[in-house]
Amino acid sequence: MKKIFAVLMSLVLGGSLCACGNGVQTLGENTGKESSGSSVSEEQAVAGGIMKKQSTQEQSSKGQAVEGLQILNDSDHLANCYTKDGYYYLTKDATELEDGTWGTHLMYMDFATKQEVYLCSNAGCKHNTADCPSVFLMNEFPLYASGIFVYGHKLYVLSKESDNEGSVTQDLVVSSDDAAVETEAAKAVLYEMNLDGTNRQKVFTFDAGLTVEDVVLGDESGLYFVTKKLSNTMGEGNNSVTTSTDRKLVFWNKSTQKAEDICSLNYEDGINWKIIGCMDNALVLSGTDYGKALTTDDYTKSDDDWNNMYKNSSEVVATLDLNTKTLDEKYRMDNATLHSIAVMDGTLYVSNSETGEIKTINLTTKEEKVLCTLAQNYIMSTFAHVLCCDTWNDENDRTYYFVNTDTGEVQHSSLVNQALGWNLEFKAEVGSQILVIYDYEYTPLGDNSYDITQYKYALIDKSDLYAGNAKYEPILMVGKGC
Incomplete structure (x- = not known):
């Protein structure tokens, strides 16, 4: 698939273009090299620091309190799970265990020793039984959907089903009268454990019927999640469309281990708002404004009709103040021109594929400036004070262009x-x-x-x-x- 088409589809779905696309086609279920003896000691894993990647890019050392609102987990924006001492990930390939059940493994890369190990400190463990700390049973932790992140002094895993909002399935008869039928999602569960993988325990279970989105945020007091109810409705051509209702921002208090609704994320503007960053005590949201709420028939339009509808829409960026619960529009751009966006340190970065400009928009004052002009300005990811950019449609150029957000200087790697x-x-x-x-x-x-x-x-x-x-x-x- 050409990159330019992937960019367009990402924008259509309402996400920001901060994720790094690599074009890797991984086929089959090859589990690669296995090791039965390697494990992580408690000493290797107890230290570390929380790092977020796509919000404000601040760092806090493990052993210090979390300072300010941070994105901790988000598959769309590469908020991967790591501390200053090591990197954690759940394997994507399932492995058959000794008793015939299947599970994935929690792995750890130690930056000091530059070695990967199973996150297990049990001497002689072969990592093939449910009592191994690195084993996560598939029937408890759905493959690909469960997310892992670091918060405070602990590791957390959010066990949940996939979020299929916006998907279209052919030849699925939902009901005889084509009415919306609510899907029955399994209960999502939040697990907490030590940094060495020990003492894994459930700390919160979400209500039945709720789908939990991938994004997780945290501050000094607890964690923020987005929940919603999914339903299937029949559209044209015997297509079933998955849509959501009752999207809410939910806060889990780490002291009481109880959750409360903060506010609704459904507004009367017809925009499906997605969280793309945070600043101070506010969320940064992005969404596509079609001038109306999308209907089931809109989702089942032909590619040409959908693209025409999209080109007449706008992408909107707004902030949601968590104190006042008010939504404040900050920037709007025409979707007739391909563009990409990223949020860092209270600043919105917007690139334009036609002009080559990368603009900065202060999300407090709304002041706009041109940071630089660069043909290869598709923003793929961000580091501290740096934008990582790629080409828009040159598949022969897989290199990156790094833009210093303080000076506008560009380095080509x-x-x-x-x-x-x-x-x-x-x-x-x-x-x-x-x-x-x-x-x-x-x-x-x-x-x-x-x-x-x-x-x-x-x-x-x-x-x-x-x-x-x-x-x-x-x-x-x-x-x-x-």
Whole structure:
């Protein structure tokens, strides 16, 4: 799929263009290399620091209180799970355990030793039974949908089903009268554990019938989630459309371990608002304004009709004050022109594919400035004081362009994935270094696609990354990576 089409579809779905797309086609269920003996000691895992990636880019060391509102988990914006000492991830491939059940594993990459291990401190453990701290049973933790993040001194896992809002399914008869039928989502559960994976326990269970979105935010007092109810409605061409109602911002108090509704996220503007960042005590939201609320028939339009409708719409960015519960529009852009956005340190960054400009918009004063002009200004991700940009439609250029948000200076890095020449994948920002996937082990499938059998991780200094110097510090892998 061409990048420009993927960009357009991302905008149509209302998300900001902050996520890093890599074009990797991973096929099959190869679990890669396995190790039965490697594990993490408690000493390796007890220290660390909370790092968020797509909100304000501030850092707080483990052992200090969380300061201010932060995005902790969001699959769309690469808020990956890591501290200043290591990186955590749940494997994407299921493994059959000793008793015939299936599970995934929680892995840990130690930055000091540059080694990956199973997050387990049980001596002699083979990591193939349910009592291993690194094992997460599939019937409790749905594959791909469950999210992991660090908050305070603890690791958290949000076990939940996939969020299918906006999906269209053919030949699914929902009901005889084509009325909306509410889906019965399994209860989402929040788990807490120590940083070494021990003492895993349920700390909160969401009400039945609620779907919990991927994004999780946190402040000094607790965690914020977005919940909603999904329903299926029949549209044209015997298509079933999944839509939501009762979207709410919910706060979980870490002291009382109880939750309360903060406010509704359904407004009378017909916009499906998504959280793309935060600042002070406010959320930064983005949504597509079609001039009306979308109907079931809108979702089932032909590609041409949908694209025409989209090109006549606008993308809107607003802030939601959590004290007053008021929504304040900050910026609006025409969707007839491809653009990308990112939020960092109370500033909205907007790039225009036609003019090449990257603008800054102060989300408090609404003041606009041109930061720089760059043809390759598709904003893929952000680091502290840096925008990582890519080309819009040149599939032969998989390099990155790094824009200093203080000066507007641009550095072009020639670094690409060593195996296949694809884009680097960024996983963590740790002080002056970045954790990247810089190489693959793979099997060609003969049709220009590949089975990635192992992802190769490494740390690299930011200065070398931006300058194109391949001075990688590889992580010794025992698993496949993801």
